[in-house]
Every structure is written in structure tokens, then in C-alpha cells.
Amino acid sequence: MIDATLSLVLPVRDAAPVLAPVVRDCLRLVPRHFTDCELIIVDDGSRDTTLEVARQLAIQHDPVLVLQQPAPRGYGRALRYGLQSARGDYLLALHSDGGVHIGELARLLPYIEQHRLLTGYRLQQPPRSDRVLQGLVTQLISPDLRDPACLFMLLHASLLRELPPLTATGMLIHTELYARARQQQHPCIQVGVQASQPVVLPGASYGRVRADTFGEVARLALQVRGLSAAGNAGPSWSRRAAYIVGLAALARLGWEMVRRK
Numbered sequence: 001m002i003d004a005t006l007s008l009v010l011p012v013r014d015a016a017p018v019l020a021p022v023v024r025d026c027l028r029l030v031p032r033h034f035t036d037c038e039l040i041i042v043d044d045g046s047r048d049t050t051l052e053v054a055r056q057l058a059i060q061h062d063p064v065l066v067l068q069q070p071a072p073r074g075y076g077r078a079l080r081y082g083l084q085s086a087r088g089d090y091l092l093a094l095h096s097d098g099g100v101h102i103g104e105l106a107r108l109l110p111y112i113e114q115h116r117l118l119t120g121y122r123l124q125q126p127p128r129s130d131r132v133l134q135g136l137v138t139q140l141i142s143p144d145l146r147d148p149a150c151l152f153m154l155l156h157a158s159l160l161r162e163l164p165p166l167t168a169t170g171m172l173i174h175t176e177l178y179a180r181a182r183q184q185q186h187p188c189i190q191v192g193v194q195a196s197q198p199v200v201l202p203g204a205s206y207g208r209v210r211a212d213t214f215g216e217v218a219r220l221a222l223q224v225r226g227l228s229a230a231g232n233a234g235p236s237w238s239r240r241a242a243y244i245v246g247l248a249a250l251a252r253l254g255w256e257m258v259r260r261k
Contacts, residue, residue, distance in 0.1 A: 002112070005036040007088030007157070008102075011078035013044040015096045016053050023057050023064060026102045033109055034090075038063045042082040045072035075151075076173035080166055088157055093174065095151040104193040108154050116186040117155040119178055120193035121147035129209040136214065137172075140221040142179040146190050149209055153177065159186060167223060171208065172216050179224050 008026055012019060023039060030037045041054045041064065051068060058064040067081055079093055090112070092105065100120060108118045126134070130149035137148045153174050159181060168176040181188050 001035060002033060002090075002109070003035050004089040005038065005087065006030055006034040006090045006092060007086035008037065008039045008092045008094065009042065009079055009082035009086060010039065010094060010096055011042045011044055011075050011082065012046065012050055012054070012096045013072060013075075013078075014046050014048045014050060016046070016049045018096060019050060019053050020057060022096050022102070023061070027061055027063060029102050030105070033105065036088075038065060038086070038088060040065045040067060040082045040085060042067045042069065042078040044069050044075070044078040074169040076166070076168040076170050076176075079173050083160060086157065091155050091157050091160070093151065093153045093155075099195050100150065100152040100193050101196070104152065105154070107193055108191050111189050111191065112154065114187060115189045116159045117153070117178065117181045117188045119145075119154075119174065119188070119190050120150050120152035121190050122150050122195040123192045124195050126150075133209050133213060133217070136217050137175055140217060141175060141224050142182060144182075144190075145175060145178055148172065148175040150174075150193070150195070152193060155181075162186075168216060168220060170213055170216050172213065172220055176220055176224070179220075183224065 008030065010022070010026075019041070023041070026039055027037075039061075041057070043051045043054055043066065051066070054064075054066045058066045065085070067085060069078060069081065083091055083093070094100065094102065100122070104120065108120065111118055125131075126147060126149060130147070134146070134148055137145055142148075149171065151171060151174055155177065163177070163180045163184065166173060166176055166180075178188060
């Protein structure tokens, strides 16, 4: 048992059919490992009854807090909103589609003392789109990140205060967190987790690889490599422009590879 508070941050959009079971599993299993917890549900402009379900869960369960983004702003922005509101000593970012169950948290905990950031990677082979994304991420952003589409990450809350402000708007916020932490030489570890087939929801693309995910790879690569800063420092504008064009081409190629049968 860890004598600390864990804040679970759960961005959701159009997840009404699965939200209650996910929340109840979290509230049942997390107290086995931490003396205190809170669960922050961030509704990202849902069009179904997700917000109503979340508010009812908050009435039924004291550790549940509900935040709302009235219009869809993306998984990354929703996660950042939740992380900024968290009070825990440790933060767990997870996804609501059931791909990685909260029970897999136990696999990360043996490493929590020695590492500031712990991220899961799926022991099962990811789908083709996720493998293409991984190839681009390892080439352009973080050479050792094994599974950028696995949205299951545990970190020390103090780490966020030591990293540059996060900017990713989509699922690559996990990649950005990992890349920034590695860049500043914080101890990080990747841990294999079991994953099941994600539940297909009305908002099925939320938190998953989409066409704009590959564009965000290019933008994030520029930021992490320091090529998007203004001013005289860094590469010349001509070199920077050439780099941007190359990244955009790679991003488009990645999406075309995903679309091929």
C-alpha cells in the first residue's frame, strides 16, 4: 500500500455506454494500492448522455469529480485540463475504451519509487495504424518509445511542474510527456501491459489514430527538437522550412500507409 493520493484523469467523449463500469472498476481496485484517490472525468463536448452519467457517478461516489469542455477540443486538451485540476501526489492518465484495464496499474507500481514517469506498452501486437504511428514517432520524436498509442501513463505530479508547458491537442500528449521527460533526463520506464479489444463507441476516433494525428507528429517533432522557436537562435528559416516540408510529407505518407488495404 502506497501512502499517497493517486489522481486518475479520464478524458471522455460520447462514452456513456462504458463510463459507469470503468469508473466503478477504478474505485474498486485503486484503493488496494493507494491510501487515497480521486477520479477526474473530463467530458470533452459529448453529444450523448456522457455528462449526465458522469454527474450521477459523482453524486454516488465521493472521489469522482466532473469537469466539462462544452465543445470538443481534443483528447490532449481534455487530459491537460484534468491534470491541472488534480491534487494527487501521483497522476494516472487512462482512456475510457477499455483497451487497458485499470487492473494493469499493478504492473507499473513496482517501478514507481525509482522512476518519475511510467508508461505502458501493449504486449499484444497493436493494429496497423498504431504501428505506422510508432514508426514515425521513433524516427522523429522519441527513438525508444514503444507504443505511442497506448494511453496508459503514471507519473509523479511534481514532474509536470518541471517540464515545459504541454501543447499536444490529441492522443500524442502521452508521447509529448515521455519525450519531454526523457529530454530532461528524468528517470522513465516502459512496462508491458495486457490489452483487450477496445470497445467501439459512437465517438470511436476519440483518443485513437486519425489523419490529423500524423500532422501532429510533424508539429510535435518541431517543438521537441527546438525548431519551432522564434528569434535568431536555432536553424535558419530556410533550413527550418525545409524540415517542416519534409515532416509534412512523412506525416502524409504515414496516413496513406494506414489507409492501404
